[in-house]
Amino acid sequence: MQNQSPSEPGFFERLLVAFACFRRALADSAFARQVAPLLAGALSAPKPPPPAPVELPAERTHASALALLAMLQREGRLVDFLQDDVAPYSDADVGAAARVVHSGCRKALAQCLALEPALRESEGANVQIPPGFDAQRIRLTGNVAGQPPFRGTLKHHGWIATAIKFPAIAPSLDPRVLAPAEVEL
DSSP, X not given: OOXXXXXXXXXXXXXXXXXHHHHHHHHOHHHHHHHHHHHXXXXXXXXXXXXXXXXXXXXXXXXXXXXXXXXXXXXXXXXXXXXXXXXXXXXXXXXXXXXXXXXXHHHHHHHHEEEEOXXXXXXXXXXXXXXXXXXXXXXXXXXXXXXXXEEEEOSOOOOEEEEEOOOOOOTTXXXXXXXXXXXXX
């Protein structure tokens, strides 16, 4: 039931007014002439546009992506690794750090995504791309000419997310905080 302001008539009051106007318009042609322009204006009046959808701030719209990035940081320190300039470090140091980052990030991905290759063949295998192939799943590179079927060498099998298990983000949490500052006392 809708809330009404004190000046707006309720349903039954409007129903009584409608019946009274109907009866009077049938009995009194002058009244019908006076009401007709009101009805014509009401029937042809443009309807107000629907209210604009409420736009969420970017951090709420992309909260699940930020949650994934936070998981990659928490489990593998990915943001730390990417934000650090690795040029001054030796290849051995970068490789050792990459192993830790790789292990943690792989664990985080497994927690929230089930992944499968877009194509099952091994990289380096000869593959045939049929007519009507899904261009989102298969990107053709090199000398692409003519119509499918195409034959080529699989350079990367691609990835497809088959299940997504992101945690719900509580409205009280700021999804922009990927990792809080840590202060030891």
